Amino acid sequence: MKIIHFSDTHLGFNDLDVLNDDNINQREADFYDAFSQVVEQIKEIKPDYIIHTGDLFHRSHPSNRAITFALEQFKIIDSLDIPFILIAGNHSTPRTNLSSPILKIFENFKNVYLSYEQAYKKVAFSDVLFHTLPHMNDETKALSQIELCEANIDKSKKNIMMMHCSVGAFYLMQEFGEWVYPSDKEYIFKMMDYVALGHWHGFGKVGKHENVYYSGSIERTSLGDKRNSKGFVLLTLKETLSVEYKEIAIRPIVQKEIDCEEYESSVSKLDTSDVKDALVEIRLTNLTALQSIDIQNSAIKELFPDALHVSVKREFKQGTNESTARDVEALSLEEFFLEHIKEDSKEKEFERLKHKVQELFAEYEEAADDTL
Template identity: 30%
Template sequence: MSVKFIHFSDSHLGASDSITITHSAREQREKDKYTALKLIVDRIIKEKPDFVIHTGDFFHRASPGNAPLVSAIEQLGRLNTAKIPLYMIAGNHDFPKVTTQQPIHQIFKHLKNIKIFFDEAYSVVDLGNCTLHALPHINSKETFNKELEKITTEGRKSPNILMMHLSMPIAASEEIELGGGVFPAEKLELLGKFDYVALGHWHKFLHLKQYGNVFYSGAPDKMNLSEINHTKGFISVEIEDSGKVNAQFVPLNTREIIEITITDCDKKNEGYILKEISDALKEHEIKDSVIVINLKDLSKASYYATRVEEIEKITAGCLDLRLTRATRADEFFDDDGEVKPIDSLFEDLRRAFSDDELYLRFFDLTNKLLEEIETERAQNVD
């Protein structure tokens, strides 16, 4: 008898994103996470799989607010009522870092068809037609390594399915998620003994074919700029009697996030730049989308040649517009340690001045100050 299940992960209920700027847009992006969960639950109830697995970070924080809790209770309640079992492991985001704080997952204990592993231990569950192996997030590296040693398929009924929330010891483009532990490189051969390995923590859908049927389902919605080009969704899996695994990625219809980059802006006038932006947007639905426009290679003379109000006319109807400007070389570090173009600083300053002449004087003084800081920094290094 074949086994059918759905694998999804990293719902991050309660999170917004690091893409949008306005408060209203950030509120809407948080709601988008709840919408994504509902869409997945709708599909689950329609397909009626044998069970569902979620591989961690269901919540964005270990102490979620009211809105994510309400969304979670509503949607998991629907699965429970439909008598579709859900097996979930805790992730690094939604599991507390201190022992004095109780895991939020306990609130679902009363739901008969919802089982969440949050005890920082390896568990094995016989589901009748398959065996489920669960390794939730573990804070202690020592305990993590100890529990990893227990993972085995020996003496277990096939097919064997393994759930983990961690990174793999390989370079993966755009994946910079930290804090979830790393699977040991010397144990990668173990993964091939499982019929399906369900992973969480990385937000991009990935099939790590070199290790077998090893999959990251990815997050159901976009979280930051590095995920703009990711297609989001979940995985529908069938393991046939023969052992053949059919894993199909199912895309979700999430909010469109559009990124447009215009280069060599110092060689183009405002009209030409606006036309490039307009042409690029013809391929997209502007209404209710999030738009990121990057103007690169600007000179100081052309820095504000392209007016924000003109770009806003082209992007009218979008949920949020994020505009960045970058010169060919200058950068500075902001307070949280991230590299930002220095033009972002000047853009913020520009908005604070209504008098152009006063702004230009301030612009020159700020440039001189930054040059002095850079000179002093270089001298200190020497």
């Protein structure tokens, strides 16, 4: 038995305000391309089952374009006559019962089996039983629903558990409705042939469990995600479990560094041969506040004309009271100025100047507001 497991496709995600030739946000188009690649792999591999563990869409009320794209792709998948089992994730689940779940739009597909009602649901076939636990806004309800998984195990069949939550880690992404699977219920995993997880965006096995896997996302929803490898899981269930990670092609993220102690020399040595159409992150290191004013963001971006997008992080010299990396767009002129005078002032004098600077900038902002 072969099963393709993918997740966190986040259709409709957009970012960076970059449009492609079709006047579509380029990052949004990247997610559609990644999904299409998985569908092409499904057509080639011809698995017995396909499972998706949540966050099909990036929002519970996606755009018309995202919905249209999904319907087109589901029509292709449905035509393959392969059962496709899909659960809701937190991004695709309405926050109130007043809204209709978006996944209902797929109910008329013959080979699509949906689980979105915030409760345990079993999806049974002659040789396998899928125990689905979609996202639940009320995590206090989760325990009773997990216990239903155990109660419905059928030892005459393969048993697959599907969830969208955090397993093996007691920290979250600070998103609405997230929940952590209780560790005292992990013994249920041993009763399953495979546990398919969604929510975390990196592929990998969870802890000591040999059959519990996150497939990861198929694209990155944040420039903080530095993974250049995205894809899906192909699992084979016979007497034993075999898990294979299948990579797809995504837009790369490339990191470069400019040492501001030797700025001109460091810039001249930059290798830009690998940045075409890439997401580029530049770290300016050993930076002083005065340099930070002089080195313009636009000048850095001009060094990479072939990149899709360039972001700049600034790491100030230790001792300038600014040792953490920041996105240059987040730094205001007021912060730059204060950092500069702080280097050359005694503490008491700096406090006096600080209040004066804040007053001047407040007056400037008030005057600017009056002209709008």
